[in-house]
Amino acid sequence: MLAEIGLFATFFAFLTAIYGAAVSLYGERFARSEALVLSGRNAALLTAVLLTVGVGALQIAILTQQYQIAYVWAVSNPQMPTFFRFTALWGSQAGSLLFWSFLMGLFTAICVLLNWRGQRRLMPYAVTFMLLTVAFFIGLLLFFENPFDRWWVIPSNPVEQQVVRAALMPAGALEPDPIALAQTAQGLNPLLRHFGMAIHPPMLYLGFVGFIIPFAFAMAALASGDLSTNWLKITRRWTLVAWLFLTLGLLLGGRWAYDVLGWGGYWGWDPVENAAFLPWLVGTAFLHSAMIQEKRGMLKTWNMFLIIGTFSAVIFGTFATRSGLVDSVHSFARSPIGFPMFAFWFISTIIAVYLILWRRSRGELRDENAFTSVFSRESLFVLNNVVFVALFIAVFWGSFGAPIASELFLNTDITLGQDYFMRVTPPLFAALYILMGVAPISAWGVTALSSMGRTLVIPVGLTLASLLLFFLTGTRDALALFAYGIVLLAGWVALVETVRGLQARQRVHKESPLSSLRALYTRNPRRYGGYLIHFGVTVIGLGVIGSTLFQQETQQTLSAGQSLQIGGYTLRYDALFNGQIAEDGRVMDIAQLSLIRDGQTLATLRPRRDFFPQTEGMNTMTIAAAHSTLENDFYVLLVDWNEINANAATFKVYINPLINLIWWGGIILIIGTLIAAWPREILPARVRQEMQVSGLARKGA
Amino acid sequence: MAEISWGKTTQPQAAAQPKIASQVKMMVGIGLLIAAVAYLIISGTSSGARYFITVDEIVRDSQYVGQTVRISGAVIGDTIVYDSQNLIIDFTIANIPEETSDLAATLHNVVNDPSSSRLRIHIENQVMPDLLQHEAQAILTGTLGADGVFYATELLLKCPSRYEEAVPGQINGSA
Numbered sequence: 001m002l003a004e005i006g007l008f009a010t011f012f013a014f015l016t017a018i019y020g021a022a023v024s025l026y027g028e029r030f031a032r033s034e035a036l037v038l039s040g041r042n043a044a045l046l047t048a049v050l051l052t053v054g055v056g057a058l059q060i061a062i063l064t065q066q067y068q069i070a071y072v073w074a075v076s077n078p079q080m081p082t083f084f085r086f087t088a089l090w091g092s093q094a095g096s097l098l099f100w101s102f103l104m105g106l107f108t109a110i111c112v113l114l115n116w117r118g119q120r121r122l123m124p125y126a127v128t129f130m131l132l133t134v135a136f137f138i139g140l141l142l143f144f145e146n147p148f149d150r151w152w153v154i155p156s157n158p159v160e161q162q163v164v165r166a167a168l169m170p171a172g173a174l175e176p177d178p179i180a181l182a183q184t185a186q187g188l189n190p191l192l193r194h195f196g197m198a199i200h201p202p203m204l205y206l207g208f209v210g211f212i213i214p215f216a217f218a219m220a221a222l223a224s225g226d227l228s229t230n231w232l233k234i235t236r237r238w239t240l241v242a243w244l245f246l247t248l249g250l251l252l253g254g255r256w257a258y259d260v261l262g263w264g265g266y267w268g269w270d271p272v273e274n275a276a277f278l279p280w281l282v283g284t285a286f287l288h289s290a291m292i293q294e295k296r297g298m299l300k301t302w303n304m305f306l307i308i309g310t311f312s313a314v315i316f317g318t319f320a321t322r323s324g325l326v327d328s329v330h331s332f333a334r335s336p337i338g339f340p341m342f343a344f345w346f347i348s349t350i351i352a353v354y355l356i357l358w359r360r361s362r363g364e365l366r367d368e369n370a371f372t373s374v375f376s377r378e379s380l381f382v383l384n385n386v387v388f389v390a391l392f393i394a395v396f397w398g399s400f401g402a403p404i405a406s407e408l409f410l411n412t413d414i415t416l417g418q419d420y421f422m423r424v425t426p427p428l429f430a431a432l433y434i435l436m437g438v439a440p441i442s443a444w445g446v447t448a449l450s451s452m453g454r455t456l457v458i459p460v461g462l463t464l465a466s467l468l469l470f471f472l473t474g475t476r477d478a479l480a481l482f483a484y485g486i487v488l489l490a491g492w493v494a495l496v497e498t499v500r501g502l503q504a505r506q507r508v509h510k511e512s513p514l515s516s517l518r519a520l521y522t523r524n525p526r527r528y529g530g531y532l533i534h535f536g537v538t539v540i541g542l543g544v545i546g547s548t549l550f551q552q553e554t555q556q557t558l559s560a561g562q563s564l565q566i567g568g569y570t571l572r573y574d575a576l577f578n579g580q581i582a583e584d585g586r587v588m589d590i591a592q593l594s595l596i597r598d599g600q601t602l603a604t605l606r607p608r609r610d611f612f613p614q615t616e617g618m619n620t621m622t623i624a625a626a627h628s629t630l631e632n633d634f635y636v637l638l639v640d641w642n643e644i645n646a647n648a649a650t651f652k653v654y655i656n657p658l659i660n661l662i663w664w665g666g667i668i669l670i671i672g673t674l675i676a677a678w679p680r681e682i683l684p685a686r687v688r689q690e691m692q693v694s695g696l697a698r699k700g701a
Numbered sequence: 702m703a704e705i706s707w708g709k710t711t712q713p714q715a716a717a718q719p720k721i722a723s724q725v726k727m728m729v730g731i732g733l734l735i736a737a738v739a740y741l742i743i744s745g746t747s748s749g750a751r752y753f754i755t756v757d758e759i760v761r762d763s764q765y766v767g768q769t770v771r772i773s774g775a776v777i778g779d780t781i782v783y784d785s786q787n788l789i790i791d792f793t794i795a796n797i798p799e800e801t802s803d804l805a806a807t808l809h810n811v812v813n814d815p816s817s818s819r820l821r822i823h824i825e826n827q828v829m830p831d832l833l834q835h836e837a838q839a840i841l842t843g844t845l846g847a848d849g850v851f852y853a854t855e856l857l858l859k860c861p862s863r864y865e866e867a868v869p870g871q872i873n874g875s876a
Binding site: 262263370371373379382383386387390393394397398402403412413414415416417418419420421423424427428555557620621622637639640650652 | 723724727730731734735737738741742744745746748749750751752753754771783785786788826828829831842855
């Protein structure tokens with residue numbers, strides 16, 4: 001029953017999305033019919049409702065263990081805890097496609113509800129582009145990867161082929177025996193049973209889907225001819241929200257890899273990781289250069305290309321990940337959706353580029369200002385954009401470009417490993433941090449170098465002071481100090497600028513520093529939220545440098561009671577508890593160790609190995625234990641142990657300096673983004689009133 | 702959302718004259734930057750490039766001895782020997798033909814086909830990965846020694862389609 005409800009709801013969503021896209025475009029562009037345009041709007045809302053029903057049906061089917069549905073059978077089993085029954089919705093290809101379509105449909109509906117009245121001219125076109133994307137993804141799941149397929153038994157078939165998979169009951173088929181199905185159900189891949197993995201995919205999807213909205217508006221602007229900065233202003237918050245989720249998704253993915261994959265690292269420059277990083281790079285460039293267009297009316301064509309690049313990277317990333325194009329630990333199994341996804345990516349990119357060139361050739365994307373000085377803020381922003389795009393190209397080339405080009409033109413397979421990325425990206429990241437330190441204190445138009453130098457005195461002083469601290473605590477490597485220096489400068493500039501804003505306010509208003517700070521964030525959320533984001537990125541940078549350059553590792557076999565020494569720590573192996581059975585049926589072998597420094601026991605660490613008896617294939621998982629402080633992570637893996645007397649066990653130990661700054665920096669960055677993106681409605685009533693009054697004044701003028 | 706103005710907008714300086722000189726400077730700067738990036742990418746590519754070859758090719762062709770390459774093969778479970786004290790893993794992989802539609806089935810076939818080319822792998826300082834097991838696909842970076850053993854420095858594993866293409870076994874139907 002649930003399968004039918006889900007299937008039909010999704011199928012109708014496919015129809016309403018296509019209908020909505022068609023009548024919106026036709027009604028607005030050709031028929032000039034308000035009724036048709038409104039019908040398209042309603043179709044967008046209905047699509048979201050139908051997709052909600054579809055996702056709801058699949059979710060309920062997983063929760064109520066309807067194993068006759070092939071997807072439910074593949075991602076869950078009777079032993080699974082309820083929490084993972086929720087996350088199993090996106091545990092595999094078909095379900096995650098449905099979930100993705102649902103999010104996209106939901107975003108479209110929210111966008112229609114929020115912006116319809118204000119943006120009547122752009123909306124029909126935007127709806128067309130958004131619904132076409134939705135329809136494409138629904139089409140993929142309906143025709144290639146159907147999450148509502150069920151198992152059927154056809155007794156007349158030869159024994160080997162009696163069990164078949166189909167959406168609707170084939171002729172002569174019987175319903176399979178539910179008890180037997182429940183017994184063979186696969187369950188979620190053990191690697192995915194982690195909190196980070198549970199929320200990492202939806203975060204990434206929200207980020208990906210979120211970037212489609214600014215893209216749709218950019219396309220709407222090009223198609224409608226309303227090429228003012230309107231589309232940027234409407235989608236600015238969408239872009240920030242999408243960026244926030246994408247950033248969160250990347251951070252959570254790193255955290256998951258660090259906790260679960262057991263190699264002491266969080267980022268491996270794997271093609272699939274890079275596929276999610278690519279839209280982030282262009283998206284971040286876009287966030288910056290959009291400001292120049294808003295304030296100075298410049299870079300109009302460039303911004304169009306950036307937002308299209310972001311969308312393109314999202315679709316390409318999805319395609320690359322899901323089609324089995326590249327070898328990666330993450331990639332989904334080879335799938336028939338590869339070709340249609342590639343075609344969609346190619347066609348949408350071509351249409352977008354054509355629209356830009358067409359409007360440009362008519363002179364409608366001309367900039368309102370020209371560059372006046374090399375050290376103006378807009379020039380530095382352009383440089384920032386160039387570096388972001390360079391990083392994008394370098395990462396794209398390394399993960400996809402070189403392998404694909406070598407296969408096409410040289411008839412060999414060439415892949416670029418970690419060493420490529422470790423060579424190419426650090427100088428570019430360094431350039432970004434330097435720009436991050438300098439650009440915020442430059443002025444629009446022309447910057448006087450002398451005033452810029454004066455503004456830099458305090459941050460540079462603070463940077464040198466912090467470097468001295470690093471030096472005194474043992475960092476002697478010149479390159480590392482240089483790297484810390486440029487990262488720190490960016491952070492100090494952000495902090496000092498915030499303090500300056502605070503002081504300026506305090507001079508004018510009689511108020512407590514705390515309410516001044518609040519006022520700073522509510523009255524100028526973009527600037528000060530932005531500074532907080534920069535500060536967060538600095539903290540992340542320190543963590544990355546520390547954990548990359550100064551990681552220590554060792555491995556040793558210890559008998560119970562024996563210890564190993566590393567980096568001033570003593571690790572003592574106390575006992576092994578094997579064969580512990582957990583609630584979800586996994587069997588755990590747990591080692592217990594004491595971490596000691598200066599004669600004091602800091603922590604008891606329990607690294608373990610889990611075995612999943614019900615799971616076929618990959619059924620063991622090595623789970624690290626870590627003692628986390630701001631200074632470092634002491635990260636221990638249980639590598640092996642003597643099965644018989646459990647007396648000797650082998651451990652691999654990593655010390656990752658400053659690694660927790662990455663997660664803390666991530667939290668700061670998220671807070672900064674929330675401040676920058678927070679709806680204005682939370683502003684004090686007085687401020688709102690002022691805004692209304694000035695708005696009325698403008699209208700009256 | 703649309704009615705909201707976005708923060709303070711700095712008014713553009715009145716009729717700022719576009720200075721050709723600074724535009725030229727800017728272009729030169731960006732040009733230099735692009736050149737630097739191009740250099741980085743090219744040098745990175747030439748030093749980081751790894752030929753991805755098949756087990757067949759590396760076994761047949763002696764030109765690969767000593768060269769850093771990437772290979773992919775099907776892991777033969779019985780051959781895995783793990784020295785956990787010294788973190789050394791030895792195992793054998795079987796050749797995976799280039800054109801495969803069903804990777805899981807191919808992995809299964811080549812592992813059980815004695816005529817498929819095989820290659821012995823030796824990797825040091827490597828904790829036994831959870832995914833290293835019978836019929837997994839191993840992707841290795843390393844060099845082939847003169848002794849015919851592949852000395853790997855990097856090991857990547859995939860257990861394809863276990864979760865995607867499995868079909869329930871014998872189940873009885875009920876009307």
